[in-house]
Amino acid sequence: MPEYKHFPLADTAEGLTEADIIAWQVKPGDTVKVNQIVVEVETAKAAVELPIPWAGVVTELLVEPGQTVEVGTPILTIDVDPDGKAAPAAVTPAPAAAPEEPAEEEMKPLVGYGSKAVVTQRRARKGAAPAAPAPAPAAPAPAPVAAAPAKPKGGYVPLAKPPVRKLAKDLGVDLHALTGTADGGVITRDDVQAAANGSAPAAPVQSVVDSGYDPATRERRVPIKGVRKATAAAMVQSAYTAPHVTEFLTVDVTPMMEFREKLKKSREFAGVKVTPLTFAAKAVCLAAKRTPDVNAVWDEAAQEIVYKDYVHLGIAAATPRGLVVPKVRDADSMSLKELAIALTELTDVAREGKTTPAAMLGGTITITNVGVFGVDTGTPIINPGESAILCLGAIKDTPWVVDGEIKVRKVLQLSLSFDHRVVDGQQGSEFLADVGALLADPAVAITY
Numbered sequence: 001m002p003e004y005k006h007f008p009l010a011d012t013a014e015g016l017t018e019a020d021i022i023a024w025q026v027k028p029g030d031t032v033k034v035n036q037i038v039v040e041v042e043t044a045k046a047a048v049e050l051p052i053p054w055a056g057v058v059t060e061l062l063v064e065p066g067q068t069v070e071v072g073t074p075i076l077t078i079d080v081d082p083d084g085k086a087a088p089a090a091v092t093p094a095p096a097a098a099p100e101e102p103a104e105e106e107m108k109p110l111v112g113y114g115s116k117a118v119v120t121q122r123r124a125r126k127g128a129a130p131a132a133p134a135p136a137p138a139a140p141a142p143a144p145v146a147a148a149p150a151k152p153k154g155g156y157v158p159l160a161k162p163p164v165r166k167l168a169k170d171l172g173v174d175l176h177a178l179t180g181t182a183d184g185g186v187i188t189r190d191d192v193q194a195a196a197n198g199s200a201p202a203a204p205v206q207s208v209v210d211s212g213y214d215p216a217t218r219e220r221r222v223p224i225k226g227v228r229k230a231t232a233a234a235m236v237q238s239a240y241t242a243p244h245v246t247e248f249l250t251v252d253v254t255p256m257m258e259f260r261e262k263l264k265k266s267r268e269f270a271g272v273k274v275t276p277l278t279f280a281a282k283a284v285c286l287a288a289k290r291t292p293d294v295n296a297v298w299d300e301a302a303q304e305i306v307y308k309d310y311v312h313l314g315i316a317a318a319t320p321r322g323l324v325v326p327k328v329r330d331a332d333s334m335s336l337k338e339l340a341i342a343l344t345e346l347t348d349v350a351r352e353g354k355t356t357p358a359a360m361l362g363g364t365i366t367i368t369n370v371g372v373f374g375v376d377t378g379t380p381i382i383n384p385g386e387s388a389i390l391c392l393g394a395i396k397d398t399p400w401v402v403d404g405e406i407k408v409r410k411v412l413q414l415s416l417s418f419d420h421r422v423v424d425g426q427q428g429s430e431f432l433a434d435v436g437a438l439l440a441d442p443a444v445a446i447t448y
Helices: 162-171 189-196 226-239 254-265 276-290 336-351 425-440 442-447
Strands: 004-008 018-024 037-042 047-051 056-061 068-070 074-079 244-252 296-299 304-307 313-315 317-319 322-324 365-369 388-392 396-402 405-419
Touching: 037 074, 162 189, 226 322, 244 425, 254 276, 254 405, 254 425, 254 442, 276 313, 276 336, 276 365, 276 388, 276 425, 276 442, 313 336, 317 336, 388 425, 405 425, 425 442
Parallel strands: 313 365, 365 388
Antiparallel strands: 004 074, 018 037, 018 068, 037 047, 056 074, 244 405, 296 304, 317 322, 388 405, 396 405
């Protein structure tokens, strides 16, 4: 007889309690294999693809994209014995006066691939006598665990990536009315644009409830959740817990930019993307060795200052999902070339929205680069669990006094915010001066 299992939303090993369903990769009737990706979810830290630990046939999707679901909640039902080859499970009769109800289920969150199966069995109907296992009935429906949300239109969820879903939402296009042209029926941006232009079926413009826009007030309300919610909570906690101090330094980085051009032409750095951020990352790692206070953290519970003998360098990255801060592990042990490669990979993954939760944990110091937006400088907020954050401004041609003469130079503004419980003004100033010296003349690095 068919054996139905409920696939619960996993705790992705980051201690979170909920996640938003972004997109289903399967629909009812699909046959899936062990470890096949079935759904993409967005936690407060990252977008994560979840594999299913069983093979079988998908029978029902229990939640729709956009819904927020608590960890451990069943989100999919699968028949792991569609051919009826497994031995039928025994049916336990209920007491004579008991009404029909679902049996208790073990609903532990799925972590990795080792979760226990969540199997639903029904008790016998009221007044029924105990009986031996009956022959397998024809495709019975699984017993309910809880009231399930409304089913998606047409019984399935259209396949589309989050940016495509957002585009469809902005243009008022109903994805259920489209047929995807990409492999596997995935809906593309071109499919959505075609629908919006009238060359494919499109739904009417979204209602006020769907879009959040109220014509009467000319305001749009967007629920606070996911990365935005987590970022806001972290920044408030940091701003009202750690006493922030911010210092500024303006640096002539003309030698650094000239050195960058030399590296781009060298054989060793062929194909390697070397940016000002690369030099800043190396400078932070070197300067942190001389001023270890900036790489320490205040442990309020233990009443200790914890000094880290390693640098897990956080890089603040703006993505379509919001601000994320993935880490370069043991950045202090890397050469300039290794750092350049690691930073390129890190930013590429972040822009694609594929940064994993684990990649954003355990940082010791962070760099944020507002210069990419043409901004001169800023006063960044320290990431919780750290004691300092360096901000890079835009590199601009600026009149600068060199040997008593005014010349046009490449000038960069730096700002450093630090936790004054851990870092005194002297240590903060020394660290910022060291970073500035290394960026002003990369050859200084050989003296560190």
